[in-house]
Amino acid sequence: MITLTSLTSVEKFIEDHQFSFLYVSRTNCGVCHVILPQLKELLKEFPLIQLGHINADDVEEIAGRLSIFTVPALLLFVDGKEIIREARFVQMQSLQDRIGKIYNMIVHETD
Numbered sequence: 001m002i003t004l005t006s007l008t009s010v011e012k013f014i015e016d017h018q019f020s021f022l023y024v025s026r027t028n029c030g031v032c033h034v035i036l037p038q039l040k041e042l043l044k045e046f047p048l049i050q051l052g053h054i055n056a057d058d059v060e061e062i063a064g065r066l067s068i069f070t071v072p073a074l075l076l077f078v079d080g081k082e083i084i085r086e087a088r089f090v091q092m093q094s095l096q097d098r099i100g101k102i103y104n105m106i107v108h109e110t111d
Contacts, residue, residue, distance in 0.1 A: 001023075001040065001051045001052070001053050002050070002052045003054075004022075004053065004054045004059070005058060006059060007059060007061050007062065007065055010022065010052065010059070010062065014080055015080060017050040018048065018079055018106075019049040019050060019076070019077075019106075020052060020076075020077045021050065021051045021076050021077075022052050022053075022054060022066070022073075022075045022077070023039060023051060023052070023054070024053075024054045024056050024068055024072060024073040024074075025056065025072045026055065026071045027057050029072065031071075031072060031088065031089070032072040035072050035074075035090055035092075038092050039051070039092075042092060042096050042099075046100075048103070048107065049076070049103070070087050070088045072087065072088065072090070073085070073087045074086040074090060076099060078102065078106060084098055084099065
């Protein structure tokens with residue numbers, strides 16, 4: 001997991017990775033602290049996905065840039081385009097299924 005500390009670093013992260021997953025949280029968010037370890041475990045199944053973490057308390061402009069209204073916000077970008085967005089209460093099994101479909105389609109397309 002890479003900690004992203006500016007809007008520029010977020011944009012570069014999305015640009016530099018075919019699969020970029022952004023996790024936006026806040027310091028005092030209990031749900032955020034519970035979901036992050038679950039997300040890390042889930043993403044082990046998808047080794048090409050790079051995880052970037054943004055603390056919205058430190059990068060306040062991220063909310064406006066990515067239209068984030070609540071945290072945690074989980075966003076998957078593929079080739080720079082947002083494909084999946086989840087927020088607040090995340091159903092991990094549903095998220096895993098959705099990521100798996102997209103991931104397998106794109107990875108097998110390039111084989």
